[in-house]
Amino acid sequence: MMDPQQKAHTNLFDVYLRLRPPQTGNTSAEKFLLVEESEEGDVPTHITLNPPNDRRRAIEKFAFTRVFEEDATQLELFQGTKVLSLVESALSPHGGDGTDGLLATLGMTGSGKTHTMLGCRSQRGLTQLALDVLFRSIRSNIVDYDSNPTLEASIRSSDASEASIYPASTFLDSIFGDIAAPSRAGSRATTPMIVRPSHINCRPQFPGQFPDTPSGVRLVRHRDDLSYIPVLSTPPTQKRKGAALPKTSVTSLESKLTDTSSPKKHYMAPTSAVKNKYATKPSLFKGDHLPQPSSRRPLQRPSALPQMPDISSVRASCDPSAEYAIVISMYEVYNDRIFDLLTPPIKSNATKDFRRRALLFKCTETSPDRKVVAGLRKVMCSSLQEALMVLEAGLHERRVAGTGSNSVSSRSHGFFCIEIKKRRRGRSNGPWSTSTLSIVDLAGSERARDAKTQGATLVEGGKINESLMYLGQCLQMQTDLNNNAKPNLRLFRQCKLTELLFTNSFPSATASHSAANRRAPQKAMMIVTADPLGDFNATSQILRYSALAREVTVPRIPSITSTILSNGNAIGNFQPPESSTLSSSPISSPVAHHRPLFHPSGTHSRTFSPVSDTDRGTMENAALEIARMADMIDQLNADLAREAEARMAAEAHLMSMEDRIIDLEQDIREECYADFEQRLAMEMNRWKASLSLEQERGEEHWDRKVEVLARSVGVVVTAPSDEDEVENEDKENVLIENLEQENERLRREVAILKRELSSRTPSKRAPLQERGDVPSTKSEISSLGGKMEQLKVSSGSPTKRVRKLPAKKWENAPADDDPF
Numbered sequence: 178m179m180d181p182q183q184k185a186h187t188n189l190f191d192v193y194l195r196l197r198p199p200q201t202g203n204t205s206a207e208k209f210l211l212v213e214e215s216e217e218g219d220v221p222t223h224i225t226l227n228p229p230n231d232r233r234r235a236i237e238k239f240a241f242t243r244v245f246e247e248d249a250t251q252l253e254l255f256q257g258t259k260v261l262s263l264v265e266s267a268l269s270p271h272g273g274d275g276t277d278g279l280l281a282t283l284g285m286t287g288s289g290k291t292h293t294m295l296g297c298r299s300q301r302g303l304t305q306l307a308l309d310v311l312f313r314s315i316r317s318n319i320v321d322y323d324s325n326p327t328l329e330a331s332i333r334s335s336d337a338s339e340a341s342i343y344p345a346s347t348f349l350d351s352i353f354g355d356i357a358a359p360s361r362a363g364s365r366a367t368t369p370m371i372v373r374p375s376h377i378n379c380r381p382q383f384p385g386q387f388p389d390t391p392s393g394v395r396l397v398r399h400r401d402d403l404s405y406i407p408v409l410s411t412p413p414t415q416k417r418k419g420a421a422l423p424k425t426s427v428t429s430l431e432s433k434l435t436d437t438s439s440p441k442k443h444y445m446a447p448t449s450a451v452k453n454k455y456a457t458k459p460s461l462f463k464g465d466h467l468p469q470p471s472s473r474r475p476l477q478r479p480s481a482l483p484q485m486p487d488i489s490s491v492r493a494s495c496d497p498s499a500e501y502a503i504v505i506s507m508y509e510v511y512n513d514r515i516f517d518l519l520t521p522p523i524k525s526n527a528t529k530d531f532r533r534r535a536l537l538f539k540c541t542e543t544s545p546d547r548k549v550v551a552g553l554r555k556v557m558c559s560s561l562q563e564a565l566m567v568l569e570a571g572l573h574e575r576r577v578a579g580t581g582s583n584s585v586s587s588r589s590h591g592f593f594c595i596e597i598k599k600r601r602r603g604r605s606n607g608p609w610s611t612s613t614l615s616i617v618d619l620a621g622s623e624r625a626r627d628a629k630t631q632g633a634t635l636v637e638g639g640k641i642n643e644s645l646m647y648l649g650q651c652l653q654m655q656t657d658l659n660n661n662a663k664p665n666l667r668l669f670r671q672c673k674l675t676e677l678l679f680t681n682s683f684p685s686a687t688a689s690h691s692a693a694n695r696r697a698p699q700k701a702m703m704i705v706t707a708d709p710l711g712d713f714n715a716t717s718q719i720l721r722y723s724a725l726a727r728e729v730t731v732p733r734i735p736s737i738t739s740t741i742l743s744n745g746n747a748i749g750n751f752q753p754p755e756s757s758t759l760s761s762s763p764i765s766s767p768v769a770h771h772r773p774l775f776h777p778s779g780t781h782s783r784t785f786s787p788v789s790d791t792d793r794g795t796m797e798n799a800a801l802e803i804a805r806m807a808d809m810i811d812q813l814n815a816d817l818a819r820e821a822e823a824r825m826a827a828e829a830h831l832m833s834m835e836d837r838i839i840d841l842e843q844d845i846r847e848e849c850y851a852d853f854e855q856r857l858a859m860e861m862n863r864w865k866a867s868l869s870l871e872q873e874r875g876e877e878h879w880d881r882k883v884e885v886l887a888r889s890v891g892v893v894v895t896a897p898s899d900e901d902e903v904e905n906e907d908k909e910n911v912l913i914e915n916l917e918q919e920n921e922r923l924r925r926e927v928a929i930l931k932r933e934l935s936s937r938t939p940s941k942r943a944p945l946q947e948r949g950d951v952p953s954t955k956s957e958i959s960s961l962g963g964k965m966e967q968l969k970v971s972s973g974s975p976t977k978r979v980r981k982l983p984a985k986k987w988e989n990a991p992a993d994d995d996p997f
């Protein structure tokens with residue numbers, strides 16, 4: 178019989194199975210999953226999968242570390258799994274560095290993963306219980322941030338992931354508003370832990386229904402968009418409606434959370450780019466604020482948390498000679514990219530929507546041997562309440578959507594990381610060692626047909642299924658390890674999820690540095706959730722790759738020969754066995770089951786045979802052929818299923834690549850836009866500068882031209898003094914008068930001459946030159962020209978400049994140039 182504990186030491190994960198109670202309204206479905214009874218005093222560890230409506234299909238039996246039946250409570254789960262041991266290993270009570278721990282859930286959508294990890298409105302989940310036991314266990318060993326000013330700096334310098342680290346008070350103030358103030362609604366519809374006070378929610382509400390929304394409309398955040406879109410959906414199950422808690426189970430947090438007596442420390446909230454740039458120099462942020470991202474209202478500050486189940490008597494051992502600090506971070510893997518859940522999204526300049534920057538899982542300067550998620554925002558918490566509030570803030574940012582399978586379905590794999598920092602007590606400058614307890618709520622696999630998803634949600638589903646398929650392949654590495662084969666480390670680098678989950682399983686294989694080599698492999702445990710009334714095929718697929726051991730029992734189909742023989746009334750009494758057990762081994766491949774060949778001869782005795790030996794031989798040959806063909810059909814079916822799965826994965830990959838391309842295109846567009854804007858501004862400035870330069874040059878050029886012109890015509894421009902001005906004015910007036918008189922005289926003379934001329938006969942007209950009163954000589958003409966010139970110049974100059982004209986052109990004209 179298969180034994181899950183047999184080779185437990187080589188398992189990467191302890192694997193627990195939790196069955197969910199039937200969903201309301203799903204009473205008619207056939208139960209295909211049965212828990213096998215355990216021996217007296219033992220916990221159940223095996224289940225049987227009976228294919229519904231198909232007696233020909235194999236019956237599978239699976240083994241787990243432990244099976245929790247439908248009625249198992251959150252407390253039983255906490256006590257029956259090794260959560261406490263994970264916490265204790267991370268604390269390392271006997272000195273030395275702690276061990277990393279991983280607690281993950283896996284299952285179909287709607288099977289109860291989030292319920293197990295985060296609980297419901299009246300019951301806490303494993304995350305809150307782990308935090309509770311952690312803080313209670315180190316109560317007297319936790320560092321006091323307020324009394325040690327150098328503490329924050331030393332914690333920051335111990336961080337190897339280029340993170341920006343803030344005290345909880347500063348972080349929470351930047352995220353949560355006043356209880357009574359207008360604020361964004363609470364977290365993912367039914368963040369299980371929050372119980373809102375009655376004075377805030379006056380009218381009765383379903384969980385998942387925010388204040389101020391019409392009844393029946395639940396607000397579900399969709400993808401990157403932070404504006405909430407109303408989604409019509411069925412109200413969550415009665416269980417989730419979270420009947421009012423008994424008063425004793427709710428503790429008021431207001432006093433703690435709104436306490437302003439302790440001095441607040443403020444840090445500047447850098448943009449992600451700045452943050453990444455300066456992440457290694459945290460002191461730069463000190464003394465500044467952590468502002469609200471523009472146009473996002475603060476979250477509604479919850480006032481009370483569920484306290485059940487009560488684990489106040491449970492404690493993990495901690496190292497009495499050590500002091501501890503707790504640092505929390507949260508991120509999600511969405512479409513194979515990592516996004517920080519504690520850093521608010523940044524408004525894009527180009528598209529005006531809020532977007533997050535994907536983070537890298539990489540080696541850093543201070544962590545050259547070990548990959549870390551770089552650039553996260555982390556929060557130092559000194560109490561359980563602070564840690565729970567940080568959890569609430571992060572959950573609010575996690576992507577969820579209503580699907581046909583689950584009204585609040587996680588669309589990403591959520592990581593909640595508790596870093597437990599430890600150093601020798603009393604050594605205020607001593608180095609910190611860090612062990613991390615990661616709690617992972619995986620998104621559930623789903624069938625598009627059942628989930629009724631389309632568009633972006635369908636792509637998300639494809640990506641989720643793809644990453645879970647890779648996870649399945651990695652989990653099957655447990656088989657390799659059980660067979661003492663070398664694990665194939667390339668498998669877990671296939672996608673971000675498996676890389677994040679398995680990197681710490683083989684620290685010595687991934688690190689070359691000697692210090693890193695000393696790290697112990699993480700302790701990991703997986704809780705597989707399943708609905709015994711849900712989708713048989715999907716559930717059996719998940720169980721196949723997650724179970725610690727599997728056994729396949731193939732029912733035998735009566736062969737043609739035996740049918741003929743038994744029906745022929747004269748044929749022998751052969752009765753084939755009902756079924757045959759095919760394998761009993763630790764995890765066998767999902768497609769490894771084969772129908773056994775049927776060998777009719779020699780298994781039964783004949784009493785009467787009217788059929789001739791030739792006929793019998795023919796029939797037996799035919800039966801053998803049929804069995805062979807049936808086997809081939811099975812093989813082909815298995816191949817087909819594998820190919821279909823691969824095709825689905827490829828399609829999902831394609832879709833996610835398309836999605837990635839869109840994202841990339843968006844990023845590139847934004848960068849180009851910003852680049853273009855910057856260049857445009859630079860170009861404008863350059864253009865303006867060159868324009869003004871050109872103008873200056875133009876003016877200079879014209880000044881020079883005027884100067885040259887003035888010089889070429891001999892004009893001397895002088896700035897006249899006041900006396901000169903008066904004198905020049907007088908001279909001008911006299912000159913004008915003279916010229917006017919002269920003009921008058923000339924007009925008269927011209928008139929006389931005209932009269933004379935008209936009275937003469939044309940033949941007797943004398944040429945003008947003969948007249949003595951008409952200027953004829955050169956000197957007379959030049960004096961008249963000079964007078965006119967003087968008049969023109971002096972009367973046309975409002976600036977009272979005096980031009981001295983030393984030479985007149987007509988003076989130099991040849992004598993025969995007669996002006997008339």
Ligand SMILES: Nc1ncnc2c1ncn2[C@@H]1O[C@H](COP(=O)(O)OP(=O)(O)OP(=O)(O)O)[C@@H](O)[C@H]1O
Pocket residue numbers: 196197198284285286287288289290291292293297413414416417583585586587588619620621622706
């Ligand atoms: N053991 C349980 N007891 C009571 N209610 C449960 C249990 N398991 C699940 N539920 C209820 O079933 C619903 C779906 O559960 P949950 O959201 O935890 O599923 P999930 O596996 O996280 O789904 P997804 O992968 O889509 O996020 C919830 O309303 C939850 O309260």
